[in-house]
Amino acid sequence: MRPVGSKYLLEEPLGRGATGTVWRARQRETAGAEAAVAGEPGETVAIKVLKEELANDADVVMRFLRERSVLLRLTHPNIVRTRDLVVEGDLLALVMDLVDGPDLHRHLRDNGPFSPVAAALLTAQIADALAASHADGVVHRDLKPANVLLAGSDSSDLMHPMLTDFGIARLADSPGLTRTHEFVGTPAYVAPESAEGRPQTSAVDIYGAGILLYELVTGRPPFAGSTALEVLHRHLSEEPHRPSTLPEPLWTVIERCLRKRPEERPSAENLARALRTVAGGIGVHATPAAADAALGVAALLAPDPAPATVPGTGIGGGQGAGDADPTQVLPSHGGAYDPAAATSVLPATGAPGGPGGGDPTRTMPPVPMGNPAGGPQEPDGPHPWESQLRAARDRNDQTQVQYLDPGEDPLRRRPQRRPAAPQQPPPPQYAQQQPEPYAQQQRQAPRRRQEPPPQRYEPQRPPAEEPRPRREPRPRSANPMKIPGLGCLKGCLFTVLILFIASWLIWELTPLQQWIGTTRGFFAQIGDVITTVKDFVEGLSNSKGP
Structure with a gap:
């Protein structure tokens, strides 16, 4: 403790x-x-x-x-x-307060998606909590199923959602911290204006409520990807797709909450009223009047005329205006992407001296070119990064790719030794007729190398196949097994045994006894047949006798 x-x-x-x-x-x-x-x-x-x-x-x-x-x-x-x-x-x-119950993310993972009516009623209670916080000027900024606790879900069928972690994003979003640590939020639920660093209002919570409602009825967020950067890009550039099983009034609410422009999203109070209207009109016991009201739910989704602002996001031009830098996300390196994980970001970059300003990304640290006194200052040696880059270039230059003539390819043609061309010495008379200086100059001049005659590419013929060695007969097994019916004694016995077993099975398992009209067993019948044949043969032999 x-x-x-x-x-x-x-x-x-x-x-x-x-x-x-x-x-x-x-x-x-x-x-x-x-x-x-x-x-x-x-x-x-x-x-x-x-x-x-x-x-x-x-x-x-x-x-x-x-x-x-x-x-x-x-x-x-x-x-x-x-x-x-x-x-x-x-x-x-x-x-x-301690809430004894699982969070909505765990309940959704263990029990699957909600029905459209249950999802609408559950999200309506969350919208009530957002309306109360927005009235006090508090924006949650990290609305997701993991931050919704279900009180009473373990002991009864009634689930009472309770929103937690209010103010955490506001406390942790200090200028010094967000530039050096991580952005408080979750990629699957981040509003487009939060990802781009634009001014933020209470509309970011409405966007998160739309994502949450979509996940409750489908089991997954509308925008997913292998990395957090891909998810944020889809928030900025793609529109959500309507599932085929989603009722039209509920999709109207989700689509309005997921508008890219924050001023087109409804207020939290209007969202709660619209969701209860939709839940009353899409159920199995809905009246015609309630169904018509659900179809006209778009009229209830009016935007908030005075949304609550997030301090320090550039609204109003007061203190802290313009200090909301874009969210830059590092790619994930740890296995599969977790939608409930926090967004990890790179330090924000901008114009030097401006809001969130920082030096642009460099491929290597700058090398100082002068001293504070103004005099030239030469570096003692190359920068370590320059040495590494130069060594990498040298390694790349060692590998050269060029065309190889097929005749010079050692894998296609065996090298053949060419006889050297005989050298013909000059005639002695000609050497004697030359003047001494000219003959000495010829002796001192380097001898030109004779060019070898051009080679012609001759495809190599495959060698003649060598006769295969004669296979020695294998020693005969002491107990060979032959196929039945080919004259082998064991094969004949095996065939007789199979016929005997087949006859017994036919006699016992088929109505053959009823057709013949006998109640004898198989072996009794066989014995009777053998006796009849034996008597017949003996009768023939007796009739031919003297």
């Missing part, structure tokens, strides 16, 4: 996420006036301990303390209540 502050004691971990670990904890004493819920000694609670990277960031701690009142006053039947916030040294923790 590990104490958290002076009032709580951690017992066992319940789960780990991108921003911290959730523990089952017990309250040791009543909380003070700074907590939203005082609690009682011995009461069980859930505590989310944020990661050390968050706790060591001064900006995160300041956000944590500044937004304490916002998180503590956020109460709704479909929101996991935050009871207290603990700041102790390098530890940041949120004390919440």
Whole structure:
């Protein structure tokens, strides 16, 4: 057990996420006036301990303390209540109500998709929670099935969804942290404006609700891929495809929530009203009036005229305007893609000196060309990266590819030794007639190499086949087995045995006895036939006798 502050004691971990670990904890004493819920000694609670990277960031701690009142006053039947916030040294923790039940991601994996009516009613309750948080100016920004807990699903058939992790994305999204660590979010549920770094409003939660609703009725998100970068690209460039089993009114709601333009998405309050209208009109007991209302659900999906804004995303031109950099995602290197995993990002790049500015990506570190005094400064030697690149080029240059004449290919034709051409010395008379200087010059001049006669490519004829060696007869087996009917004694006996067994099976398993009109067994009948034949043969022999 590990104490958290002076009032709580951690017992066992319940789960780990991108921003911290959730523990089952017990309250040791009543909380003070700074907590939203005082609690009682011995009461069980859930505590989310944020990661050390968050706790060591001064900006995160300041956000944590500044937004304490916002998180503590956020109460709704479909929101996991935050009871207290603990700041102790390098530890940041949120004390919440303990919900005994699985999350929606696990329930969907174990039980399969929901029916359209159940998915609409469940998402309507989540939309109610979003409407309450948007009214207080809090945007979740990480809406996904893993952040929806199902209270009461283990003991009854009624599932009460409760949205958790409110404020985590807002606390962790500090300028210093997002440039050096990771973006808080999930690729399968990230809105296009979040991926591109455009201004964000409460419409990002509506987009996540549309993704969640699609997954509840189909069992999978609408945009998937092998890497997180591929998933984000599909969010930006592709439209969702309607499943054939999805009712038209429910698809109208999903399609409106997944609009690429955030101003075209409905508000959370209108989304909850539209989903309940659709659920009442697509069920088996729906009345004609309810069915007509469901078909006209598009009229209920009006956008929010005053959406809640996300601080620091460039809306309003105030402090922090324009500091939302695009989300750049590293490719996944760890096996299969997990839609519930957090988005890992590269450091944001931009114009030097601008918002989120940083140096562009370089293939090698720059080599200093001068000193601060202004005088020229030559490097002592080549940069280590230059040496590595030069060595790589040298290795590539060693391999040369050129055309090879078939006549010179040693794999096609055996090399043949050519006789050397005889050298003809000059006539002695001619050498004597030359002047001495000219003859000495000829002796000192290098002898020109005779060019060999051009070769003609002659295809090599295949060698004549050598006669195969005579196969020695194999030694005869001491007990050979011959095919029945070829004159072998054992084959004949084997054939007789097969005929005997076949006759016995026909006699016992077919109505042959009834056709003949006898009740004798097979062996009795055989004995009678043999006796009859024997008497007949004896009668013939007696008639021929004297």
